[in-house]
Amino acid sequence: MKLDIKFISDDAYNCIEMIFASLALYWKKNFELIGAESWGFTYKSSDVSLEIPFGEKIDCAINYKNDYLEKYHGIQVTFREANNYIDIVEAIKEKLKDDTPVCIYIDTYWCPWFVGYYKKIHSAHYCLVTGIDESNNLFCKDALAKDGEWLSLDHFSKGFKEYIDFRNLENYTKCYWKEIVRDATLRLKDKHKSLNVFDEMRLFAKDLRENLHLSKEVRGYEDRPFQAKIYKKLFNISRGRKVFSKALLYVSDEYRVSELKVLADLINKAGNKWSGIFGMLCKSYYIKDNKDLINRIVEKIKDVADEEEIIADTIIELCMNESFNISYYDIENVMDTSIQLSEFKYINLSEYMNNIGFSDGTLDNCKAEISSEGRFFLINGLPINNLWMIDNMKFMFPNTGNNKLDNISCMGQNIKLDICNYRYVMVLGCAELGNHSEKMLVEFEDGYKEEIPLEFTSWLSCNRSFNEVVAWEGKGAVRTNTGIKTYPFSVYLYAKGYQLKNNSKIYNIQLPLCPNIHVFAITLGR
Incomplete structure (x- = not known):
């Protein structure tokens, strides 16, 4: 027995919120007001002792509005404790008969598709049960298993705690x-x-x-x-x-x-x-x-x-x-990628490169690390031609492999240019450890300086935060004590272009101090 539920994965949501989003879509409802009080921050500055870490002093102060979920969206949520896993299994069977999935708690130590956590790290996780077989194995969906994975009854019995059941309410109200x-x-x-x-x-x-x-x-x-x-x-x-x-x-x-x-x-x-x-x-x-x-x-x-x-x-x-002034809202000069540019200048970044992002994963001394803790792009699947054409933007992709430096981890580098007159700046890159929004400084011969955004979504995310173009979708891997492990999901490089306001000649581009942003190529166009 399986319910055909599309799982919604979104970087903004935690594992439970993704489940609410998926259930709302399945029931053709909304759920967003649960986050009406998720904008918050607290800092216990009165804890002046230097022995107390900042991690104990700050908090996100998120107040989930489950009552709004029920009152304004018609989704009733009930957290239920369970003394034994058999009770949860029986509840799942009854709910699935009623066309309703169940959210279960599972310790990641017993979650086989959580690479790096399975039988290594204990932490709380929730997934959506959309099916069950004759042996009471559970068919689960979450951000790492959007198409579903089977959780054995044995594993569930060792990692269970609580579960959440849902009711689809017919009557709910409009909000003020x-x-x-x-x-x-x-x-x-x-x-x-x-x-x-x-x-x-x-x-x-x-x-x-x-x-x-x-x-x-x-x-x-x-x-x-x-x-x-x-x-x-x-x-x-x-x-x-x-x-x-x-x-x-x-x-x-x-x-x-x-x-x-x-x-x-x-x-x-x-x-x-x-x-x-x-x-x-x-x-x-x-x-x-x-x-x-x-x-x-x-x-x-x-x-x-x-x-x-x-x-x-x-x-x-x-x-x-009922009115407001928002004159401070900044409109970006984003490049219109429908424009056909007639000339491109590919900036040679080789002398500024300081990071190895790509590897085939076979070298014993593999040094690639696009992100901390030994994570990198796999070369497999890269285009054979180094000249990339992406939505009327062009890039000269660097040579990769054999521990070659292939990108710039931004540390405030000044990219010196032969003085040239171009109207567009295009950048190929990604971010790591989160999505990052910074500014790069374009300096002109006449002394004018112009800041333009340099912002990229995490290489691990398919949900673009800055309306970039997906330049490449491939595979990533991580070095572990037992060898190279390939991620079961895709990884990404992104591209974005900007139109400059100034018409004079460019002589320098200064990158921001943000080592989490990785630049693989920069192109000027006109």
Whole structure:
């Protein structure tokens, strides 16, 4: 017995939220208001002891609104404890007969398709049971098993805990969107607190610059540092903003509030900036002299605090007055890829390359590592021709293999150019450890300087965060103690182009200080 349910995978959601999204699609409903209070942040600055790590002091402050899910979307969610796995199996059988899947808890230690965790690491995970066989093995779906994987009854019996059952309600109500959105935002500027959320962010940034010791933050997690609390908290801070953005988009579409689309986009961008903060702090753990990178992280936190406070004030103004001024909204000069360019200049980046992203995975001394902990692109499947044509953008892809440097991990490099007059800048690359949004500086002969975005989605994600073009889809791998393991999912390179505002000649392009962004090729066009 199997239910035909399409599993929704989205970087913004955790494992339970993806299940809610998949169930809502199956029942032809919405669910987004569950994230109406997912925009948050707390910092316990009163914990002044330097012995208390920042991972204990910050929190994402996400408040899931299960009552909204039931009241406004007609999906009732009930968490149920179970004393034995047989009770859960029987409940699953009954629910499946009623055309309803069940969400189960499973310890990743007993989840065979979780490469790197299976029989190694205990952690909480939820998946959606859409089928069961005669031996009571469970057919499960999640982000790593979108098409489904069988979980044996034996494994389930060793890793079970609780389960979630659902009811499809016929009666549910429209929401008072202004009240929901206003209250969700006002909680960030609680006048009863000495500091609002945005002031807490700024104080966190100040203290981080003065007192951060990553060795203390990852104590006890040295073998898997990114499981430390500070990394998990920052990741969820990023995610919460993206989930709130989706709630705003739902309200915008459902109640025809076009202004909320702009605000949702800004909140989503803030989420991507927190994703960048998370990833850069991950990278800092592996860089011995990381002072400049930490300072950059601190400035990013202060910047996003300022931006988020403006967004919050704007949302409150909209809910109170039904109008708002959003003149600060920046429109990017994104290249129109339908334009046929007549000339391309491929920038030679070889002298600036400092990273090996690709390998065939067979070398005993393989040094490829596009991302920390031995992860890399597999050469298999790369085009034979190094000249790539992607939506009217062209790139000269570097030679790869045999431990050749093939990309730039951005550390503020200045790319010196023969003085030339071009109108478009095209970049081929990806990000690692999150999605990253930075600026690169284009300098012109007449002294004019122009900042243009340099932003890429993670190489592990198929959900593009910055409307890039997928330039290449292939396979990735990771080095382990037992050899090279190929990922069961695709990995990606992306391309994006920008039109320059200035018409004078270019002589330099300065890359940002963000080692999480990897540039494989840059092309100028006209």
